[in-house]
Amino acid sequence: MKICVLPGDGIGPEITAEAVRVLEALQTDGLKFEMETALLGGCGVDATGNPYPEATSKLAREADAVLLGAVGGPQWDTLPREQRPERGLLGIRKELGLFANLRPAILYPELANASTLKPEVVAGLDILIVRELTGDIYFGQPRGIEVRDGQRYGFNTMHYTESEIRRIGRVAFEAARKRSKKVCSVDKMNVLETTQLWRDVMNELAPEYPDVELTHMLVDNAAMQLVRNPKQFDVMVTGNMFGDILSDEASMLTGSIGMLPSASLDENNKGLFEPCHGSAPDIAGKGVANPLATILSAAMMLRYTFSREEAAARIENAVKKVLAQGYRTGDIFEPGMKRVGTKEMGDAVLAAM
Numbered sequence: 001m002k003i004c005v006l007p008g009d010g011i012g013p014e015i016t017a018e019a020v021r022v023l024e025a026l027q028t029d030g031l032k033f034e035m036e037t038a039l040l041g042g043c044g045v046d047a048t049g050n051p052y053p054e055a056t057s058k059l060a061r062e063a064d065a066v067l068l069g070a071v072g073g074p075q076w077d078t079l080p081r082e083q084r085p086e087r088g089l090l091g092i093r094k095e096l097g098l099f100a101n102l103r104p105a106i107l108y109p110e111l112a113n114a115s116t117l118k119p120e121v122v123a124g125l126d127i128l129i130v131r132e133l134t135g136d137i138y139f140g141q142p143r144g145i146e147v148r149d150g151q152r153y154g155f156n157t158m159h160y161t162e163s164e165i166r167r168i169g170r171v172a173f174e175a176a177r178k179r180s181k182k183v184c185s186v187d188k189m190n191v192l193e194t195t196q197l198w199r200d201v202m203n204e205l206a207p208e209y210p211d212v213e214l215t216h217m218l219v220d221n222a223a224m225q226l227v228r229n230p231k232q233f234d235v236m237v238t239g240n241m242f243g244d245i246l247s248d249e250a251s252m253l254t255g256s257i258g259m260l261p262s263a264s265l266d267e268n269n270k271g272l273f274e275p276c277h278g279s280a281p282d283i284a285g286k287g288v289a290n291p292l293a294t295i296l297s298a299a300m301m302l303r304y305t306f307s308r309e310e311a312a313a314r315i316e317n318a319v320k321k322v323l324a325q326g327y328r329t330g331d332i333f334e335p336g337m338k339r340v341g342t343k344e345m346g347d348a349v350l351a352a353m
């Protein structure tokens with residue numbers, strides 16, 4: 001299993017180092033990883049002038065999966081747009097054809113107080129948002145701002161082909177099979193024809209997955225239900241724009257950004273796995289960042305790219321255990337708990353495994 005490791009900038013190298021240690025520890029279970037590190041983001045700009053250097057692109061294309069820390073930082077914010085670290089991120093996502101973004105929002109009972117919602121509403125929350133990443137109104141043509149009839153006129157185009165919808169639908173149904181076997185498809189079919197087609201195609205797919213229950217919800221209701229009763233959901237699948245908004249809403253239900261992993265997959269389940277948070281320049285180099293989102297991203301890699309459910313669960317159970325044991329980095333610290341740094345948290349996960 002070839003893994004391209006891209007630590008990136010800020011806290012990226014610190015948190016990826018812990019995820020790499022966790023993967024290395026699993027090798028004793030008969031898994032064999034070949035891990036190679038390369039530059040992405042600001043560190044790529046500093047070394048080569050390019051946020052997505054050619055050597056990184058080659059390694060990423062040849063690998064089975066990519067493990068990414070985070071990119072960016074204030075020192076690169078004034079560079080021309082094509083040299084900004086974020087360009088590296090967009091570049092690798094595009095080149096690898098990653099069309100499916102999977103974001104679990106899990107609230108471990110021990111961290112229920114971190115949420116702004118009442119603990120009884122969110123404790124034990126475990127949902128997965130599946131967002132289509134490469135289509136929809138974000139990429140549709142024509143688009144622009146023009147002057148028409150003497151005033152400025154802005155326009156975008158929403159579109160999906162049935163094959164694009166079917167492709168992301170399958171990801172959601174397959175993911176649900178590995179979970180509680182429920183898919184809620186989110187659309188706005190009462191107003192938008194594109195999403196009427198979305199609903200029709202989801203309904204056509206459903207008979208192929210008789211073990212999974214499919215329901216539909218309009219996006220405005222979905223936004224409301226996510227804060228009213230989020231535990232009713234298992235897998236939610238939706239288009240690029242609705243998914244952008246709902247996945248951020250869902251991740252904030254947990255209140256702890258340092259805990260949230262993500263996966264972006266291509267058609268063959270090759271993927272890029274990264275924490276949802278950024279490079280946290282404010283705490284970089286201090287050894288205090290929470291590595292759990294990155295460690296949980298490595299677990300997602302084992303599940304979705306390598307189909308190693310047991311190894312993935314072993315990491316996730318170890319994370320649950322360290323939380324139950326009271327280990328907390330600064331971002332999730334509460335009085336009475338054991339405050340630890342990045343490496344100590346990694347040590348605790350390894351011990352729990």
Ligand code: NAD
Nearest residue numbers: 070071072073074258277278279280281282283289290331
């Ligand atoms: P951020 O997620 O980096 O940080 C927001 C806050 O959360 C900060 O206070 C930070 O200290 C804290 N935080 C984040 N991750 C943490 C962790 N693992 N442990 C403890 N605390 C953590 O968002 P930002 O400050 O808006 O952005 C900083 C930089 O990261 C910017 O350059 C931005 O462009 C970049 N960014 C990159 C990605 C990515 O690589 N995918 C995503 C978002 C932002």
